[in-house]
Amino acid sequence: MHPILFRGRLPIYLAAWVPVAGLLVVLSALAGGRGWPEALALCVPLTLAYAFLCLWSWWLCRAMPLEWARLLRIATAHTLAGAATSAAWLGAGRVWTAGLARALRDPGVVLRYQRDLPLFFAFGVLLFVLVSCVQYLLISFEASRAAERRALELEVHAREARLRALTAQINPHFLYNSLNSVSALTATDPAAARRMCLLLADFLRSTLRLGGREEIPLRDELALADAFLAVEQVRFGARLALEQDLEGAALDCPVPPLILQPLVENAIVHGIAGLVEGGTLRIAARRLGAGIELAVTNPRDPEGRRVPGQGVGLSTLRARLAARFGTQAQVEVREAPERFEVRLRLPAGSDHGA
């Protein structure tokens, strides 16, 4: 769609041509020695026709996007196109003047027109190039507006995704079960009930505080997982054992928040919780080349029924990491009948784009 013809801009465009028509009328009357009626009858229709004729330069502008390296070629192309358009215009003008000469009963109309042809031609080329410039401006203006809108949309999407991720992180069943434990402890061990309330508050607060951030040090992400595990430890007691193998150099690496917590939660829900005797949940972190590798490993019942809902947390995590790091992040699942392991490999630091 032509940005001037079809978007309500035509009146503005034509209004811009009024001074041009005025200038032509005045020049051809005063400098060209024409009477005012002749000058008006010649220049106003011709200008109006040319205003529409010049619009085709838009397709030329589109075909040749503005590039500094090709500026000379583009300028040449528009000048040549302007010359051709101007010539066509003046050809049509010749027909018009013939009619005008008959109407005014003055053959001088045609003679004067032919005398001024070079001037009209130069004027036509100039106008065509001017229109091209305006159209280039319009195109770049619309492109930047579209880019702005896209950036805005992207930001809204990202914010929504973060929020969704955040609310999805806090599994309601985890809360219900924890509250049930608190309720159990109030009668038998009030001090433990209070401790559990504090642990739960700790976990919720860190999730809400850290979850909204772009990235946090791995140290904080591990602390968040620890807060979660501290609550689960009250529920599962001796059935939940923990083992951590953390490399000091990895702890300061920035990572997106809430990447470990869903893995740890899966390890419990789909692993440890299904074992009568429980088992050991293992978290490992180390530097790997320019990035870091995180691993969460849990035992599981080889004959256990796979609880539905498995892999939702994992696929959300995959999508989050892919959106952020592209192919630079990998999520690897190592599955054995009695063991389940997820390994995350991410670029270390916010300079991952480089």
Place this chain on the structure above:
Amino acid sequence: MEREARTIRVMIVDDEELARSLLRELLAAHPELRIVAECANGFEAVRAAAETQPDLLLLDIQMPKLDGFEVLELLGGQIPAIFVTAYDEHALRAFEVHAVDYLLKPVSPERLAEALSRARARLAQGARAALLPLREIAAAARPGPRFLERILIRDESRVHVLPVGTVDSIEAQDDYIAVRAGGKSFLKQQTLAEIEALLDPARFVRIHRSYLLNVERLARIELYAKDSRIAILKDGTKLPVSRAGYARLKELL
């Protein structure tokens, strides 16, 4: 008078110690109840139920080994149950198996009391009301619209869990089925039609009025007489194939 004084024998089944202790504490407010067993997983529950014959189950759903629905299936649906779980998404299935009630964690004492009075009413109606066609329980024990993943068999107080992939064939024997897996045969009280309806039809084919076959086990089919064939399994077992069974098999392969 005697009816009033009757104590209700309750069994608590939950894998979390704290959840059990909460129920224990809340049940203390109801002197007519007596806790006869506490179990931390489904296997224990099936064994303890056989030994103690409780009147009522307080049953968690998500547990190691067997979930609450599977426990109910293995107990033959004869013991009324109150489900106690943090998950509200199983409520519909719970009603399908005629659960007395469905309590959500954290458990409130008032809701528990309400559930217990329902249980008393149910028990007063006698054992008949508690009995439920096993078929319905077995169907509800299957999570969602998926096919059965494992066959549970109770053998006195022991429970066998047979993943369907390990099953070779299933034979009808009156009201029972004999499930053959790994050279052994297990009896279960269920009809062949009932179990057939729960199994993946792309995997188990009714090759005969009395036989379901795991098609992955089929080695070849031999013509044995006119219109009469036998299926030979990979381990050499021979099973009869009816004409209709042969058509079903051909369609699948």
